[in-house]
Amino acid sequence: MHLARTHLLSLATLVGSVISSVTAQQKPIERHLPAMGWNSWNSFHCNEIDEKLIRDTADILVSSGLAAVGYTYLTIDDCWSSGRDPKTGDLVADPKKFPSGMASLGAHIHSRGLKFGIYSSAGTRTCNAPADTGSLGREAQDAKLWASWGVDYLKYDNCFNEGQYGTEEKSFERYKKMADALLATGRPIYYSLCNWGQDFPWKWASKIGNSWRTTGDIGPSWNTPSPYCKCTVAGCDAYGSVNCPIMNILDKNIGLEPYASPTLGWNDMDMLEVGNAGMTTAEQLSHFVLWAVMKSPLILGNDLRTMDKATRTILAAREIVAVNQDPLGVPARLVQDWGKRQQVFAGPLVDGHVVVLLNRDSVPAKITASFDKIGLTSTTTARVRDLWRRLDIGTATGSFTVDAVLPHSVIIVKLQV
Known part of the structure; x- marks a missing residue:
């Protein structure tokens, strides 16, 4: 039911002009x-x-x-x-x-x-x-x-x-x-x-x-x-x-x-x-x-x-x-993807980085978030806090791994250097 769209240059220019005029x-x-x-x-x-x-x-x-x-x-x-x-x-x-x-x-x-x-x-x-x-x-x-x-x-x-x-x-x-x-x-x-x-x-x-x-x-x-x-x-x-x-x-x-x-x-x-x-x-x-x-x-x-x-x-x-509600207001983005079976989302916070390990599959899966994909480095050591369990779970260097993320489940952590 949706109309197909062809974005002609003239239309794009007109739209840009109209929209940019609104303060x-x-x-x-x-x-x-x-x-x-x-x-x-x-x-x-x-x-x-x-x-x-x-x-x-x-x-x-x-x-x-x-x-x-x-x-x-x-x-x-x-x-x-x-x-x-x-x-x-x-x-x-x-x-x-x-x-x-x-x-x-x-x-x-x-x-x-x-x-x-x-x-x-x-x-x-x-x-x-x-x-x-x-x-x-x-x-x-x-x-x-x-x-x-x-x-x-x-x-x-x-x-x-x-x-x-x-x-x-x-x-x-x-x-x-x-x-x-x-x-x-x-x-x-x-x-x-x-x-x-x-x-x-x-x-x-x-x-x-x-x-x-x-x-x-x-x-x-x-x-x-x-x-x-x-x-x-x-x-x-x-x-x-x-x-x-x-x-x-x-x-x-x-x-x-x-x-x-x-x-x-x-x-x-x-x-x-x-x-x-x-x-x-x-x-x-x-x-x-x-x-x-x-x-x-x-x-x-x-x-x-x-x-x-x-x-x-x-x-x-x-x-x-x-x-x-983090004041920085930066949405997490997809940073790692294994065929839409497992994915890693990450984004910066005012006091660190949030990382989400998502298992879309129907069986448990090992998922590793690589620090160099989320704005840190492969040699960075970060403190890791599980935000769902509200528990500090130690430190990680270069990456963070969970051996068995359950089906259709997430692990959400905050990394702080």
Whole structure:
């Protein structure tokens, strides 16, 4: 369903001219580290979305300690709106689901020390809600309304976009309209573009947004092929690309690291599936670690009301979260690869280097990370700390080896010289 693209020189020049004319001051919120929070979609879709769920989730984020770890954005995804007021044209929250109204709900979220997120689409309607629920052509009106509710975060989807895609310029201009509208409200609002990687947003979204989705929708699967996610390279996902496995999304993001930083924004690998059925505990930990070191926003997608101890332990792994929130903000990159069976990812931190040994295979594997591949030398001796176990495990010179990394598992360590 995705349009083929031919990048003619004249078009590339035009796009570059248009995009370069947008200054950093036109982003609706200052650049900062990857967002952390919770979103309703992965667990609930359009089901059970109501005021009680959101209030309960806000309370649990605090009582569970996850808010203290950094998960502060609480976002209501699709299906919150029943349409528009026929007199004012304002979006209306479904009165059956949200009888107290969005301003009241936002006040509760803020009272818990959290930030309030909302969802819309850069189209005439959102992906799953009634007609006329999208914000295309109504950007200023909707942004003003959300600001009056106290909204701090906007997830902005790509459905029903009236064909306004197919080139970087078209997508940039459509999403820029909302960036300008958010900026005009005077309220800092984190702008999360969700256009599924269509028209290569990593090349232009840094001028207007804080993060940008790089792929179709995630699914709770390690690597099970999905008939709805056939795309295997960055930029080819389109409407209907859903249930993308973890390894599919990882592969599409390899090579996009130069486009992400604290001064640019972040490649969004989609919401986390940790705590949702479909993967083993080891696979969920690997998923979490890879998203963290690639500097993707960490947005929880599980039902916090039924969260078990293993899920909470993964999500609250402070030393892994600290890598995601490292002020240097450099995403880990693939530095060693053995036929997509075993891989090593590494990147610099303000106080060392993070290294991830990934075994994608179905049998245990010996993996060695060579220091000269990660920015050190073959004679460097480094202290090694296991960030998952929160344990200093000695020193290593020239390389670091684990004799048996379990299937679909990771080892994450910090090296300090």
